[in-house]
Amino acid sequence: MLLQDNKIVHFPDILFVKYCEGTYGVNRGIYNTIDEYFFQNGLDNVIQRRKMILEFFQYLKKCNVYKTTGKLVVGNKGLTMRLREFESVGVRT
Numbered sequence: 001m002l003l004q005d006n007k008i009v010h011f012p013d014i015l016f017v018k019y020c021e022g023t024y025g026v027n028r029g030i031y032n033t034i035d036e037y038f039f040q041n042g043l044d045n046v047i048q049r050r051k052m053i054l055e056f057f058q059y060l061k062k063c064n065v066y067k068t069t070g071k072l073v074v075g076n077k078g079l080t081m082r083l084r085e086f087e088s089v090g091v092r093t
Contacts, residue, residue, distance in 0.1 A: 009051055017031055026057070030072060033079060038052050056086055060074075065078075065082070
C-alpha cells in the first residue's frame with residue numbers, strides 16, 4: 001500500500017469514492033458492490049475495508065482488466081469472480 005493511501009482511507013465518504021472513480025475508473029455502483037462484498041465477508045471496520053478496496057483495485061490493475069480509457073471492465077458476473085479470486089489467492093500489494 002502506498003504511504004498516501006494511509007491518508008486516503010480517512011477521507012470523507014464522498015471524497016474517497018471520487019478518489020476511487022478518478023484513480024481506478026470505477027463508478028459508484030461498482031464501488032458500492034465491492035464495499036458491500038467486503039462488509040458482508042467480515043470487514044466491518046471502515047478503514048480496514050477501504051484499505052482492502054484499494055488493494056483490490058491494485059490487484060485488478062495487475063490483472064489487466066482496464067480499457068485503454070482507464071475504465072474498469074469486468075463483464076457480467078466478472079466483478080464477483082474477481083473478488084472471490086482476490087480473496088482465495090490472498091493477494092496483497
